[in-house]
Amino acid sequence: MNHLLVLEKILQMNSFTKAAQALGYTQSSVSQMVASLEKEFGIQLLKRSRQGVQLTPEGEKLYPYIERSLRQYQILQETAGAIRGLETGTVRIGAITSVSCYWLPDLFKRFQxxxxxxxxxxxxxxxxTIVNWIQDGTVDFGLMTADYGDGLAKQIIHTTEMKAFLPADHPLAKLDRVPIASLTEEPFILVEGGGYSEPLEAFRKAGVTPNVRYRIQDDYTIMAMVEAGLGISMLSELVVSRTNFNVVAKSVEPQVKRPVAIAYREKEALPIASQYFMDFLTANQQALI
Incomplete structure (x- = not known):
């Protein structure tokens, strides 16, 4: 069944590479699974072009039956989960502020x-802190950057952009994209990452050093400080959607990305409810856009 799930994900994401990242596989293993399916059925299922990945004419005839099998498998899983006690259970999650505020409420509602x-x-x-919680069992899994946490398994579910946050009347706010070097010219308010920082890593790669004057953990406090003219910052694009602060968010040049991942130790050892919610997160990646 995993082979069919891989095929479905490739078609959903129009890419072998993105499907592999979403499912936590290597691109090579994804290609091998598709090749194994094609060998089993004796037909070519997929073709690649400049437009991405598409079903072959033979694949189009077969795919409705594959979809039907996948839906039946989903029903089977849910029924088995109910038998094993999924009627009740607790999911313990550690998450960074932007994810917990802007993604999780709707996902909790839909799962429940x-x-x-x-x-x-x-x-x-x-x-x-999230890494420590995962390691000591305080949480079942974390939602955090994929670039930090050695020794943990990670499954990327979405990639967000880190943007420059500026006072609305700031000269840089008029630019479409803000050169990263220009962010070093005045006080910088750093969001505290607890061991890893996307902004600091971006500055390092650019060969420049920011004038860090404040280290704050809360996004809202940082935006209030930016609005007050105390400095500029770099935060996740997620916080732009629900803010009344008089600040402007602009893309940085070069662009700064944050790959958000599910981080955990051993999925099979986690409570069934947490395993199901992890699968739910993976299956609903489009809701995170």
Missing amino acids: ERYPAIEFVLHQGDYG
Whole structure:
């Protein structure tokens, strides 16, 4: 069944590479699974072009049956989960501020529509704290950057952009993209990462050094300080959507990305409810855009 799930994900994301990242496989293993399916069926299922990945004419005839099998498998999983006790359970998550505020509420609601008795315990913290929580069992898994946390398994579910946050009347706010070197010319308010910082890593790669005057953990406090003219900052694009602060968010040149991942130790050792929610997150990546 994993081979069919891989095929479905490739078609959903129009890419072998993106499907591999989403499912936590290497691109080579994804290609091998597709090749194994094609060998089993004796036909070529996929073709690649400049437009991405498409079904062959033979694949189009077969795919409705594959979809039907996948839906039946999903029903089978849910039924088995109910038998094993998924009617009740607790999902313990550690998450960074932007993810916990802007993604999780809607995802919790949608998951509980399917499993109404499932409870959630959410711990909010920086990268270092989340890693410690995962390692000592305080949380079942974390939602954080894929670039930090050696020794943990990670499955990327979405990539967000880190943007420059400026006072609305700041001269740089008139630019379409803000050169990263220009962010070193005045006080910088750094979001505290607890061991890893996307802004500091971006400055390092650019060969420049920011004038860090403040280190703050809360996004809202940082935006209030930017609005007050105390400095400039770099935060996730997620915080732009729900803010009334008089600040402007601009893309940085070169662009700064944050690959958000599910981080965990051993998935099979986690409670069934947490395993299901992890799978739910992977299956609903489009909702994170």
